[in-house]
Amino acid sequence: MGILDNAKEVANAVHEIKNIELYGRVLDLNAGIMDLVEENRKLHAENEDLKKTLQLREKMTFNEPFYYQEGDKTPFCPACWELKNFPIHLLFVAAREDSTHWNCPVCHNPYSDRKDRSVMEIHRSEPPPGSAWG
Numbered sequence: 001m002g003i004l005d006n007a008k009e010v011a012n013a014v015h016e017i018k019n020i021e022l023y024g025r026v027l028d029l030n031a032g033i034m035d036l037v038e039e040n041r042k043l044h045a046e047n048e049d050l051k052k053t054l055q056l057r058e059k060m061t062f063n064e065p066f067y068y069q070e071g072d073k074t075p076f077c078p079a080c081w082e083l084k085n086f087p088i089h090l091l092f093v094a095a096r097e098d099s100t101h102w103n104c105p106v107c108h109n110p111y112s113d114r115k116d117r118s119v120m121e122i123h124r125s126e127p128p129p130g131s132a133w134g
């Protein structure tokens with residue numbers, strides 16, 4: 001017998017002996033038990049969600065600018081993942097000569113990923129010709 005059924009039977013038994021004060025206290029006790037059972041249920045559900053998020057977090061790898069899971073070539077939206085822990089696959093839009101383009105179906109962020117990062121790196125690390133840096 002569950003705790004709620006048990007509490008209900010106690011309340012019925014007390015009701016039969018017609019002690020109003022005791023019956024009131026048993027009803028309060030039952031209400032408290034129901035609150036605790038509900039809170040326990042919520043905590044269990046929350047705990048399950050946290051476990052799932054943690055397991056997912058271990059599977060996600062950041063390979064700038066996107067997140068990936070092993071064995072899955074489709075990138076995940078970094079905004080959805082970092083802000084809300086939502087693992088949202090990006091939708092492929094187009095591949096150009098120097099970049100690929102993606103869209104998030106949830107936050108609608110457009111993404112473009114340059115295929116050749118070395119072009120950007122050279123521009124960053126080398127001063128423009130004739131500048132005072134060198």
Ligand SMILES: [Zn+2]
Binds near residue numbers: 078080081106107108
């Ligand atoms: Zn997103």
